[in-house]
Each structure stands twice: as C-alpha cells, then as structure tokens.
Amino acid sequence: MVDSKQQWKAWIYLAPAIVLLLVFTVWPIINTVIMAFQNDYNAMAAVGGQTFTIGIENFKRAVEYRNFLTCLKNTALLCVITVPASTLLALLISAALNSIGPLKKALTTVFFLPYVTNSIAIGMVFAAMFNMVRTVRVVQTAGIINNVIMFFGGEPINWINAGSTYWANMTVMIIYIIWNALPFKILILLGGMQSINKQYYDAAKVDGSSRSRILWRITVPLLSPMIAYVVITGFIGGFKEYTSIVGVFGETMGPVSDKGRLNTMVGYIYDTLPRSDYGRASAAALILFGIILVVTLINLWVSKKRVHY
Amino acid sequence: MKLVLENITKVFPNRNKGEEDVVAVNNFSFEIPDGKLVGLLGPSGCGKSTTLYMICGLQKPSGGKIFFGEEDVTNLPPEHRGVGLVFQNYALYPHMTVRQNILYPLQNLKGDDKLSKEEMLKRTLEVAKLVQIDNLLDRKPSELSGGQQQRVAIARALVKMPRVLLLDEPLSNLDARLRLQTREEIRRIQKETGITTVFVTHDQEEAMSISDMIVVMKLGIVQQIGQPQRVYDDPANLFVAKFLGTPPINVLKGEVRGGMLFIGEEAILPVKGVADQPVTVGIRPEGFVLDERGPLHCQLSGVEVMGRDVSVVATHEASLNPVIRSIISAESGVDTTAQEIRYSLKPHKVLLFHAETEERIPVEV
Amino acid sequence: MASVTMKEQDMRSVTARSRAGSVLAKGMTYLFLMVMALIVLFPFYWMINSSLKTLAEYRLSVPTFWPKTVIWSNYAEAFTTARLGQLFLNTLLVGVVSTLLSLVITVLSAFAFARLEFKGKNVMFGALLATMMIPGELFTITNYRTVNDFGWLNTYTVLIVPFLVSVCYIYLLRQNFLQIPNELYLAAKVDGTSDFKYLWTVMIPLSLPTLISITILKMMGAWNSYIWPRLVANDAAHQMVTNGLRNAFKDAAGDQTNYPVQMAAVALVSFPLFLVYIFLRKYIMKGVSRSGIKG
Numbered sequence: 001m002v003d004s005k006q007q008w009k010a011w012i013y014l015a016p017a018i019v020l021l022l023v024f025t026v027w028p029i030i031n032t033v034i035m036a037f038q039n040d041y042n043a044m045a046a047v048g049g050q051t052f053t054i055g056i057e058n059f060k061r062a063v064e065y066r067n068f069l070t071c072l073k074n075t076a077l078l079c080v081i082t083v084p085a086s087t088l089l090a091l092l093i094s095a096a097l098n099s100i101g102p103l104k105k106a107l108t109t110v111f112f113l114p115y116v117t118n119s120i121a122i123g124m125v126f127a128a129m130f131n132m133v134r135t136v137r138v139v140q141t142a143g144i145i146n147n148v149i150m151f152f153g154g155e156p157i158n159w160i161n162a163g164s165t166y167w168a169n170m171t172v173m174i175i176y177i178i179w180n181a182l183p184f185k186i187l188i189l190l191g192g193m194q195s196i197n198k199q200y201y202d203a204a205k206v207d208g209s210s211r212s213r214i215l216w217r218i219t220v221p222l223l224s225p226m227i228a229y230v231v232i233t234g235f236i237g238g239f240k241e242y243t244s245i246v247g248v249f250g251e252t253m254g255p256v257s258d259k260g261r262l263n264t265m266v267g268y269i270y271d272t273l274p275r276s277d278y279g280r281a282s283a284a285a286l287i288l289f290g291i292i293l294v295v296t297l298i299n300l301w302v303s304k305k306r307v308h309y
Numbered sequence: 310m311k312l313v314l315e316n317i318t319k320v321f322p323n324r325n326k327g328e329e330d331v332v333a334v335n336n337f338s339f340e341i342p343d344g345k346l347v348g349l350l351g352p353s354g355c356g357k358s359t360t361l362y363m364i365c366g367l368q369k370p371s372g373g374k375i376f377f378g379e380e381d382v383t384n385l386p387p388e389h390r391g392v393g394l395v396f397q398n399y400a401l402y403p404h405m406t407v408r409q410n411i412l413y414p415l416q417n418l419k420g421d422d423k424l425s426k427e428e429m430l431k432r433t434l435e436v437a438k439l440v441q442i443d444n445l446l447d448r449k450p451s452e453l454s455g456g457q458q459q460r461v462a463i464a465r466a467l468v469k470m471p472r473v474l475l476l477d478e479p480l481s482n483l484d485a486r487l488r489l490q491t492r493e494e495i496r497r498i499q500k501e502t503g504i505t506t507v508f509v510t511h512d513q514e515e516a517m518s519i520s521d522m523i524v525v526m527k528l529g530i531v532q533q534i535g536q537p538q539r540v541y542d543d544p545a546n547l548f549v550a551k552f553l554g555t556p557p558i559n560v561l562k563g564e565v566r567g568g569m570l571f572i573g574e575e576a577i578l579p580v581k582g583v584a585d586q587p588v589t590v591g592i593r594p595e596g597f598v599l600d601e602r603g604p605l606h607c608q609l610s611g612v613e614v615m616g617r618d619v620s621v622v623a624t625h626e627a628s629l630n631p632v633i634r635s636i637i638s639a640e641s642g643v644d645t646t647a648q649e650i651r652y653s654l655k656p657h658k659v660l661l662f663h664a665e666t667e668e669r670i671p672v673e674v
Numbered sequence: 675m676a677s678v679t680m681k682e683q684d685m686r687s688v689t690a691r692s693r694a695g696s697v698l699a700k701g702m703t704y705l706f707l708m709v710m711a712l713i714v715l716f717p718f719y720w721m722i723n724s725s726l727k728t729l730a731e732y733r734l735s736v737p738t739f740w741p742k743t744v745i746w747s748n749y750a751e752a753f754t755t756a757r758l759g760q761l762f763l764n765t766l767l768v769g770v771v772s773t774l775l776s777l778v779i780t781v782l783s784a785f786a787f788a789r790l791e792f793k794g795k796n797v798m799f800g801a802l803l804a805t806m807m808i809p810g811e812l813f814t815i816t817n818y819r820t821v822n823d824f825g826w827l828n829t830y831t832v833l834i835v836p837f838l839v840s841v842c843y844i845y846l847l848r849q850n851f852l853q854i855p856n857e858l859y860l861a862a863k864v865d866g867t868s869d870f871k872y873l874w875t876v877m878i879p880l881s882l883p884t885l886i887s888i889t890i891l892k893m894m895g896a897w898n899s900y901i902w903p904r905l906v907a908n909d910a911a912h913q914m915v916t917n918g919l920r921n922a923f924k925d926a927a928g929d930q931t932n933y934p935v936q937m938a939a940v941a942l943v944s945f946p947l948f949l950v951y952i953f954l955r956k957y958i959m960k961g962v963s964r965s966g967i968k969g
Contacts, residue, residue: 009790013786016839025839029805113951115958116951118898120916124919124936128721142735144720236809242901269815285811289808293807367864388864400857414865
C-alpha cells in the first residue's frame, strides 16, 4: 500500500518536527562536538574568521578550571546518596501502600503531590524551614527544624546560613532531593507492584512466608525491572541536579559565606555561557554526557546481572 | 452490477532481501453475475482476503484488471468504486454512536453526491430499519452484542448504496447460535437489496449454506468456481473434495484394473472409461450403505449417535486417514458389537483422483 | 479424644497469635505511611502557616502552629512585590502558545509514524528516540548561540520555539495511535475519508486522554521552567514565574527577609499546580507513568 503519494504526505506531516529538531537538537549535537575539540575556541574570534587547531585543550581547561572538581564532587555525592536512599524509601512506601485497603487512594494522592510542585518554590520553603533568623548575635528563631531538634533536647544547627558547614548544607540538599524524587519512584514502583500476579502472594501465604520475606524474596525480584528503571533515571536526573539547589540557596549556590560551594556540573556549564567560552562549556557538557553514559552503562550491566524477569 | 476479475495477480515483495516474493493471488479470473452472493472460500493464507481487498481497492493488483459492469476500476481508489466493506472485527468507531457510525460514510461524499442533513438522516434510518437496528441508534458500539455490532457494520457499508458489498469473515466473531441466525440475515439483506455481494470465509459450511456461487482457493490459486452443490458433488480435485463437507470425505488408496475399482484386493465398483492406474479414492460419508454382502470390509471401532443419523467409525488398511467415517440412518440398525462391518457404496458418492496430481478422474456414467 | 481437643486448642491459639501478628503488622504499616505522609505534607503546611503570620510572629523563638492573627495582606503584598500578575500573564502566554503548537506538531508526527508508510520510517524513529538519551545541557550551549544569532534574546519566541518538539510525547502518542485497530483506518479509506479527516474525527477523539495528559504536563513544564528562561529571557517584560519568584527574593537565607511575604508568594505560585493536581490527577499520573517524564 506504499504509494508515492503517501511518501511525500508523510514528510509533510513530519516537516515541522524535523525542521525544529534539525535546528535545536541535531545541529547542537554536532556543533558541541566541533567546538569542544577546537583548542581555545572562542565565539568572538570565530566570527572574526580565526581558525583553531584541533585538540583536547578545552577538556584540559575545563578540568583544571578552579571549581570543576567541586562541582563534580557535589554532583557525584548527591547522586550516590540520594538515588539509593530515595529508591529504598520509595520501595518501602510502595510496598506499604500496596498492602493496605482503606485510605490507599488518599495516601497515594498525598505521596504523589510533591511531583506537581515547582522545585524552586518549594526549595524556598525548605530554606525557610532550615533558616535561622538572627539579629546581631541573638538567635530570634532557629527555624522549625531546629525547634524540633531543641524540643528533643538537641543543639540547634546552622544549616544554611553564613558560616554553616559543608555537610550541614549537603544534609539539607539530600533531604530536599529525596523528598522531591519520591513521587516519581513511588508511582512507577507501585504501578509495577499492582501488575504482579496475585497468585505469587497467595502461594507465599500458603507456604507461611513472613511479610518481610515476601517483600524481599518475591516483590523485589519481580519488580527488579522497574527498580532498575527508577535507579537509572534517578542517576541520569541526579547528574543534572541544579534547580533544587537554586531553590534552597539561590543562585549563589551556597551559603553567603561560601558562594558556589554547592555548585554542580550543570551549574558549571551554565556559568560558563555568559563568558562566551563555548569551547570550555562544550567540553564540560561532553564530559557530563560521558559520565552519564558510563554510569548508565554500569547500571545496565549491574541490572543485567541482577534483574530477574 | 456484474463484477469481473481478469487475470488478477498480487505479489508482495519479500521483506527479507534475497528471499522469494510472496505470490498471494495468482492469475485469478472470474465473473460474478449481477445480484449474486458469492463466497470466497479457502484455508487461511489462500489469498481470499487479499482478493477481497483488491476488489475493494485497498490493495492494488500487481497485474490484471477489475471491472464493475463495463467500467474498469483497477486504478480507482476505494471511495470512487462504490463499494461497502464489512470487516471481520466490524471496525466500528468506538467513540461514535450507532447513528454517527452509519452517518460517517455519507459525510465524506463530495461534489454532486453531497447530501443534505435531512437526506443523510433519512438514509441512515432506512438502512438501520433494513438491518433491524433502528432502536439502537443512540447506543455506543461497546453497548451492543456481537450480532448487533455486525448489523451496524453492515448498515454502515450499505448506507452509501454501494454497487458491490464485501464482507470479510462476517461470522467468525459470533457464537454458533448467532452464526446460524446471522447468515440467514445476510442472505435476506442481500436478497432485499439485490446488491452483488462477495464474502470471504474459511468455513465451508457457512459458504455452502448461503452462497449462490462459491470460489475455492488454495495458495493464491483458484481451484474451482461454481454453485455450492455442484462443487460439492463434482469437485475438480482432491483439495476441493477434502475442503467441502462435514464430516470430511474419506480418502483411501485404490487401483483401477480393467474398468474395475479395487481397494486392497476387494473389487468395489465398475468404473467405465478409466485407464488402469493407481488412484486415490474419495468416498463421501453419506455414500456408504450397510450391506452384509457389500464389497468393502472395515473394522468397526465405534458408533456415534447423532439423533436422526449415526456416525459409524471404522478403520481400513487402505485408508489414508486414521478412520473411515460414514453417516447412516439410525434406523438401519448397526450391530455395535460386531468386529467387522461391510459396506456397499453409492457410485455417485465415490470420486476418483489421480494418485500423483490429485486431479479428478472422470468416470463415465 | 483428649489429644484431638489438645490439637484443636493448639490450632486455635496459633491462629489467634497469627491474627494478632497481622493486626500489629497492619497497624505498623499504617503508622509508617502516616508518618511519611506527614513528612511529605509538612513543607506545604509550613508554607501556608508561615504565609499567614506577621513577621513578628514568624520570628518567635517558640513557633506557633497556626497564626494567632491571620494576615491575608501578606498575599497582596507578595503579589505586588514579586510582580506576580505580570509573571503569571507571561507564563500563561508562553504556556498556552507553546502547548498548542507542540500538540499540533506532536499529533502530526505521531500520526505519520503510526499510520503512514514511507521510506526510512524506522530509521527516523530510531534516531528520534536516540536523541532522548542525550542530556539537554548539551543542546543548550549551541541553542543559546543560535537564538542569540537569530536575535531572539528577550522575546517570547525564544521561550516557545526551541522546545516545541518533544520526542517523549511523540513516542507516547504514537504508541496510543498504534493501539487503534488498523481496520478503522481501512474502513475510513473505503468511505473516502482523507487522512486528515480520519486523524481529526477518529484518532484524536480516541486518544483524548493522552492528549490531555500531554497538555497538562506541557503547561506544568512552562510553569516550572527555570534554567532556559534565566539564560535567554530574564528581562522584566518576559520573565517567567519561577525566575521572577527567585529573583524577587534573591537572598534566600538572609536575616532581614520578610519570610511570611515570601511564603505567600511561593504559595501563590504553587496553588495553580495544586488545583490542576486535584482535578486532573488521573491524567498527570497516567502521562508520567507511561512516558517516564521525570521532573
């Protein structure tokens, strides 16, 4: 049924998408590679007709740039901590949700709520919750989180204000990122659990297996493709972490006393743009792509060994 | 409207490179007189649906011509042919009511054919009355039974007053009881409208029961065309003989020597005008007569009671099938305890086929 | 007889014990879920609670869990301080236009991939899916330059055009289109329906739930977008709501910030999302779980 009329008609239907993709997706991929491998590429000079030697100078400059390692460390730490933690928590919540009758729908609705929020806006709420307000040297309000800590007899902690420690900052970010990452994972995992054949559970009950045994021996293995999926997408998203930090700390990417302390890879790339140093920005973007690719491949490799279908 | 297919061939290029192309329909010619109901019959993969789609215009023949009356429609797109097509799964639009479904083809008419809104609604109601669904017009397809959906599909195909009506496996999605009822219904509608109708089926009983003419196909090649009873009585080859009739024809190895048909060493029937040769013998189940002195000795293995008739199951070493099944009147009194059963045969129910080509060997009467 | 009774008693106590165990487990499950639900909801509660307090009450060393006097004027102040009216209008304009255009492009492409036959279809579709693996940051550098060269900086165009094509949604809709039986298409062909009319009268109505999901997710995307608008259109006239909000309260953790007003602004930005969630939750969850769009 393929006739020539359908041929050109198909291309007309696709034309808008193709044109836009060529300009804003395909060309950028090519151009990024071109810019990254031209030593000391500079947009202004390029327009002026200057040519550049081919090489990996940009990658060297990107790595040697003062805050590159900080950004890489922050990104990697946040990933390595938040992805497993949020996956585990999402798994427990999903399993709990899946096992109850009444209130299941209402609770599912509550747990998905953070998904539809604006991560900058809610980041500002988290900042308010952890913020200490001081006038001169007297603490006026320590923030609700510190209030809770003090209620249980603890010492208030300077979480995000000037003079706070790196790990205090990171703790806030970890809590916020996990809070933010839960709904997507719960949605996927709960959906997966609901599609598991009930007969497996009936069989396990007949055998007298305990609840935790059922979770780890039946649910998790049968759910492993979904778990692999949320872990992989979690890592990909994690390496692109940026706006949640802007939400809590503002564009200073850190407490006032130590700006840029919490910057990430994506932040690094964006900070480079207004300087027109496209060579270094492109190199950094390719490095990020490379890292994501490698991490995804490792994830796939591990899941191939561990995922049971 | 007379419908003529002239040397129609359809070749599908093979998707795997280097492999041979698939010939779905090979050099198919036939003529359907105006106002007839014709069944295209064959096992799956025989090219019957492809033929239907080519008549309809959804597929273009690789060679040959199609005429509606005197008009060559080979290169006409489906909407200009004036055909109505009923799909196997009905293909009703699930989001539209029955009325909207039937109206839909009319809304596509353009130019001089364009109808006024009142005219469209009038036509819809008429055709709905014809297929007896005029009380269901505001329902959605999901609220209808399979038989009702089938009627809606037929109504939708008829509303444009097509020159030719095509039905693809119209009864296969219905349960046994509805199937009987619906095939009568199709026959009635076809008679009332007088539209030349072609339907495709793999069920020989269905085709035989309502068709004016049947076309038996196998692997893209037409085997035989004719009135159902004639094709049944006088099949062109072993395939057709085997395909038609329930229970199926019994097939045995035999030999013709000196104008006499032998099965094993038993002389069965005189066959005039047949040269000496090994043959394949087909015996219709109704061709057996219980006869204590009959020439065909079989080992009795069981009797199935079917009410008016009984089905006698027996074996014979020359049989090419595991069993020989005969249909015998219940009153003839079969001795179910006997080891052996003997038959004589009705000559016109015994068909001879060439042992290798499987073509029919005519016997002079 | 006696031994039988013994056994029965044993059995009974075992069932009783296991029933007690399962009641306890149920209770623990609910407790766990309730605690987690409270943690999830707490930031929203704290946002609303804080947004209605006076600055003085907010700064009390012992926090109050509901404002002593409810200060609705915080919302009015937030609305003017953050120029929310202007921001809402900008975002709405960008969101509506880009959603409409994006729907048209998505529907046309998905239809071509699902129903039309053309050379190179599978290769094209594969290439399209492959672009999904590349992080968007890689495109941003060149796109920033491209829109700069086009002279689009600080226009609505720059906020709308570059992200009109979403491979994810094309994929999602194509899958949906493929579920519509091919016979419906053939039936329409026999009746002389044009491809376009078939698309409009059959495929689109049948895929309406998916199209609604795409619409909502796309609108939410515009509402929550931050990085790209900050780069290319951060001027007052074109600023989007998230950027405006962040810029209006630059000093996130400062000592002098009027937190109640800031929380009121945050709440105002969040409420439209809550409304959409309450009424269209089904579509959001379906769209997200099918397309795997994360954040």
